[in-house]
Structures are given as C-alpha cells and as structure tokens.
Amino acid sequence: DFAQGVALYVEDVTVSFDGFKALNALSLTIGVGELRCIIGPNGAGKTTMMDVITGKTAPDQGKVHFGSNIDLLRLRENEIAQIGIGRKFQKPTVYEELSVFENLELALKADRRVRASLFSRLTGEQLDRIGAMLERIHLKPSAQRLAGLLSHGQKQWLEIGMLLMQDPKLLLLDEPVAGMTDEETERTAELFLSLAGEHSLMVVEHDMKFVDQLTQGHRKVTVLHEGHVLAEGLLSQVQNDDRVVEVYLGR
Ligand code: ADP
Secondary structure, X not given: OOOOOEXXXXXXXXXXXXXXXXXXXXXXXXXXXXXXXXEOOOOOOHHHHHHHHOOOOOOOEEEXXXXXXXXXXXXXXXXXXXXXXXXXXXXXXXXXXXXXXHHHHHHHHHOOOOOOOOOOOOOHHHHHHHHHHHHHOOOHHHOOOEHXXXXXXXXXXXHHHHHHOOOOOEEEEEOOOOOOOHHHHHHHHHHHHHHEOOEEEEEEOOOHHHHHHHHOOOOEEEEEEOOEEEEEEEHHHHHOOHHHHHHHHOO
C-alpha cells in the first residue's frame, strides 16, 4: 500500500458545522517516513483535520487516503485505529493506577495482531519489546512506578510508548510538548526524530522552538488557516511569508 511513498493523502476536504467551514478545500500529502509539523492559529482547523483522518468527523466532500489505496472515508473510527493510525490527544491518558510497565503491557496486548489475553504471560520476545520501548521513552528506571506518579512529560512519553507498542504507520500528535520542561521538550524532539523514517508523523504544534528542532532546517512545515493550507515550506520560509505573518500578527 505504501509503495508509492504516500502515507496520507488528503484532497479537497471540506467540513461544515452549521454552514461554517471548519475545513475548506483542504489538501495535503504526507510521505512515508516523513515528519511533518502543522502550525496555524487557533481555529485554523487542525483538530478538525485530525478528526477527519481518524474517522471521528465525516467531511462533506473530499478524499482521504491512507497509503496509496486505503480510502479512510469508508472506514469507521475503530477500524482506522486498527490499520496503523495512532492518535495522541493533548492530554495524556495513561492508566494511573498501573505501573509504567503494565501500561505498555496492556497496549501490547490490545494490539489486534498480538491477540493475547490480558492475563496471558508475556513471551520473551514481548518482554524484550517492552524493555526496548522503556529505553526509547526514557522510562526504564521508572518501569515499576505507578503511572499516576510520573511527571507530566513522562506521562506524555508513556502514552507515546503505548501508541508505539502497536507499531503504527502514521502517528498524529496534538501539541505533544505542551506543559513540558525545556529538557523534556528536547528529549521529545530526539524521540520523534528517531521515529521518522520508520513511521510517518504529523505533529500539530504551537511551540516554534520545538518545530525548529523537529525540522532541523530541512523538513517542510504546513501552515493551516481558515480550514486550508495557507503556506507550506521550510520554517524559515513560511515564517517570513507575508500572509503567514499577517495571520499570526495582524488583526
Ligand atoms: P484548531 O484545532 O486549529 O484550533 P479546530 O479544528 O478546533 O481548530 O476548529 C476550527 C473551527 O471550527 C473553529 O472555528 C471551531 O470553532 C469550529 N468547530 C470545530 N468543531 C466544531 C463543532 N463540533 N461545531 C461547531 N464548530 C466547530
């Protein structure tokens, strides 16, 4: 499905709420393995766009394809979650009364392909996968801690780790570093950069320093405004685009 190098293809998508167009002929393509940051002022349509991709909101018109031939508009929300699209909302949602390890274990067992009962014993390979994930999300020393006792940033990492246990092809992340310390933000950028290539990522973010860290001077960013793409290009280019400056600073 992903042979042509396209992970996500959105064409001419419009979503209206009582006549108001939250998305207005939105078109956007994300390549396989690409890490794309989406920026834009409040109300630009970023959340609505992710709602359409994940099957939560049905558009009035347009196309949304996953890979080269999976029509996401024909699938239900739960089906979309199972074909390799993981979404992380702004607030962390982890099982606070379970340990970090148990959170990852549950995420692994919830994967349809694993088909493990919640009470079955982990295989050696599964234990190794959880161990590798604990290292990747910087939580190895906290494996046995209750998730509820983690810092805000650590909870965000744990939730990202839970998504990754199901090996999604595409990850949608909504303001993942909101509320993180500078150090946590930097480590999150490192984590995302290590995921790119293996996964495709769409990161909605307001923190321009973080966006800069993610693009590393060569990745494209997309600026959304009034439900469509206002500008697309290098951060250095779009930041100097008159229309973008006007949207952020004008009015
Ligand atoms: P963003 O995430 O970029 O801040 P949203 O996608 O949340 O933008 O919202 C885009 C626009 O659509 C906003 O003006 C918002 O008020 C409106 N909107 C979003 N969801 C609904 C809804 N369920 N009903 C009515 N209007 C909505």
